[in-house]
Amino acid sequence: MGRSPFAADLIAVGLFAAVVLTMPVWIVWIGGYEALATKIVIWAVFALGFDILLGFTGYLSFGHAAFFGTAAYTTGLCLKHLSADILPAFFITGGVSLVVAFVIGLLTLRRSGIYFSILTLAFAEMLHAAALSILQAYTGGDNGLTMHTKPELLGIRMEGLNVFYLAAIVAILGFFAARQIKRSPFGLMLRAIKENAMRLEYTGVNVWAYKMAAYMISAMYASLAGFLMVVLEPYVATKFLHWSTSGEVVIMSVIGGVNTLIGPMIGAAFMLYFENVIQAFIGEQWRLVLGLVFVLIVIFLPGGFVDGFNRIRRAVGLGGRERHHNVPDAPAPVRENRGDRAARQPGE
């Protein structure tokens, strides 16, 4: 390849930024609206972080709602009781999320495979059950956490486009960081762990510390998304802690293409667009259609949408990689993502 990896990164992130920052304009052309654009970007941050865990290490978490939801509740409580400014909420949420991620990671990463998945699910469901029952005096229980607060940042009201651009900047920086991580020695080590953790262990590598770091980074992305969600709408739903939220981010990642970074974000955009725009055309049975689409993608497009693009590229003779499964828990082909390909978005 002619370009240096860093230049490729810059091009990829630049294209990504162009697509994201103009979203409030082009999403209207395809029947969307501003608040949807903001939600897409927030979920994209969540899905991107999820890919850092699932794509890089192969660990499938069924409990990422724990971080998304805990961050949302922490932010909500700070905004409600402490200050309408989002900065104190940001730092407190960051601190709380770090502690929660560390504790859950410490306990769950002792296991792998399905046992890891179920452990993460169990922790998230415990938090969900607690929010609904014993903590409902603080969380508002099933009604959710309501407040009259209007969030602001250093005196600027955080609403509408302001929140969108805040989320967009987070997403762009997050994407840039994720690409750097993927290419760094740390990222290479994670990939090596995925391929053969045992061998690395024997060579004296502290495998656990690497996994833990990836887990914490991933959890922090989820927490950022939870934080942004409450900045966008000063309301916290218990659903944010429910396993269906964890399931949703898994589905987004899979239909977009795991281990591609851009794929899960495309998946997030597709899901939200389907749920809120296409849904209105289908009517009551939209979820049946969504279920069918999902099944078809898993069967025929094992690498998700990104794989679909690659297939089209191959078909027209431009090269591209082939995928055989949705979640590469087998060794993945080691090849750098080309930047121009990475920044493609549906509806572009």
Place this chain on the structure above:
Amino acid sequence: MPGKLIIPAATRRRILKTGTALGGLALAPLGFVRGAWAEEGPLGTFPVKGDTVKFGFCVPQTGAYADEGADELRAYQLAVKHLNEGGGVLETLKPSKLTGQGVLGKKVDYVTGDTQTNPDAARTAAQRMIERDGVIMFSGGSSSAVAIAQQYLAQEKSVVFMCALTHSNDTTGKDRRRYGFRHFFNAYMSGVALGPILAEDYGKDRRAYHLTADYTWGHTQYDSMKQATEKQGWTTVNNIMTPLGSTDYSQFLTAVLNSDADVLVLNHYGKDMVNSLTQASQFGMRDIDKNGKKMQIVVPLYSELMAKGAGDNIEGVLGTANFNEKLDDAGSQAFIKTFTDEYGFPPSQAAHTAYVQTLLYANACETAGTFYPPEVIKALEGFECEGIGPGKALYRAEDHQNFHDILVVKGKAPSERKDQYDLLEIVKHVPRAEIEYPADTFPGELGPYKPA
């Protein structure tokens, strides 16, 4: 360069928000257009441009309450039809300024959305209606969590929300909002209405065991039932807060059976209620004697769909309802008749409240002479009318709760039913005066008419 693209886009959208310039607005492809010349100034989705006005109907289309949502949607469509073409309750509502030719000279149109019985999804759907479709009012929902979440959104966006099914005291109590209105009755009224009947039917010396869904609606329902029954001399043996959405209640029912209680009160709604009632009946609680009396089950809040789901188990079980398809006053009849003619079966109470809410909002616009939300809200506050159900109905200004007669109903035995919709019989009309309570019983703040 991407950077160049951003700034004009951002500025354009910000102009849209503040609504000070109109130049570029004609370019905005999908609604969301405001006019700066109206005397009241732009607010939320006001002013309404063009010769149609849009309402948003946000009902559950997926999830456990989808059937209730479908019935609400039928009622909304009927309400739109009547607003545009006349008929139905338009002929009985007094005082009314509705013409049957749209609202304020504009034809009524509507868009729909899916709440998924999930507050977060409901808010996203409502935002679509507000931002993209420019609805002047939205309505719907079939759970208090969704209604409360929507009310807060309504206040943030300055778009009126007319609640449909929500029975929690919080909706017009702790979480009351200036932009939210509820016609449906609440948990407190259920308790007050039910207490005397229970004492009359089952005696004053009863021992009650409560199973309560563990969320705010359940808690308020339990509190009001406890208060109302203890006032009649009953003893409360115990209460268990059951997890929301349990599929199996046997572990709790075992405790009930093993206690010395002779009445079981199920503070459950929807699927929870169908499950717990059916299983209680499988535990023989409707056939055994306790303390020398026949054991009884009470369900404070009934709905037609729940009665249908619980099948034969509802026989003889007392509860309360906001509406019943056997009401014979002129307003109810006008609604029941047109609904049945249109769809071939009688409406549920969810349909009734959805229909009435749409009409009351439209009438308030006509009364105010404008769609400007603060004026419409003022027209609704303190509005008293008749012809939408039995007796007179009042929208209390202080908490936006509507007060009207409610019903105590009883499940019918299979042998007494005329058809598959004939499930509940009206035991008593509880007049409005009996269920009224001071507005500060559940303290809350409505918030401002206009955002600061």
Place this chain on the structure above:
Amino acid sequence: MSGSLVNALTLQVITGLQLGAIYALIALGLTLIFGTLGVVNFAHGALYILASYAAVLVAGHTNFVLAVVLVPVFLFLVGIVMERGLIRFFYDRPHTDQILVTFGLAIVIQEALKWAFGANNIPFPLPPWGNGVVFLHEYLPFLEGFVVFPKWRLILVGVSLLVVVGLFLLLQFTTFGLTVRAGMREPDMMRFLGVDVTKRFAVVFGLGALIAGVAGVFGGPITQVSPEVGMAILVPSFLVVVIGGMGSLPGALVAALILGLALSFSAEYAAVQQIVVYLIAVVVLLVRPRGLMGKKGVFE
């Protein structure tokens, strides 16, 4: 609470037993399919509710006994069709792919049921012979006074026992069972020996579905018949499978019993009930890496 401690204890144990019974039935099918085919079937809850719908239709039009016979057979066929039409293409793909495709299928079945029958539940009345309560104090002399329990719940426990014994006999004393057990232990070796494991195991998938069918017929009147029940029952059932150890039949039974008893004994403290259930899962998995009776190297 009145009555003696013995009464309360007995009732709670019985309640725990019957709570565990339905999870056990679903978990048995799940773990059987996993143990033999290596497939994680997230559509198992959907098969359960499909069986309940079939049962309520058959029982409504004819009688319950016919449903007991027909529905499991119907589910067996559904299982075969599912395996031949979809699952077999996923044997070579990672477990996560199997989870995803069966999860998608579960959504499709749930939404199709909602489309056909509505979101509201359909009442499923008990057959006359299963209605009513049993006076336990007449059978258990150590109980004092008046202790009753619903007959249907006891029938459910009996049915679960029958299924367990039947499955045990089938696996232990038939050639088919021998092949299946060998396949569970050494699938690769069987393939080397020329036994067409996969084809034989299509029947196993049907068998797992059949057990879900039995569970749907007898569990339907309790859990109710509405589209979302499948998903609601899948999560605890899957928890049971994992706590028991993936692919272990006795493990699933023990885990179902533990969860049932935990639910029953924490009933008075319902606020923490859900937390207790997941706490048990966490503790078991942290103390025993592969669940109670899981095999090494499976699904790790």
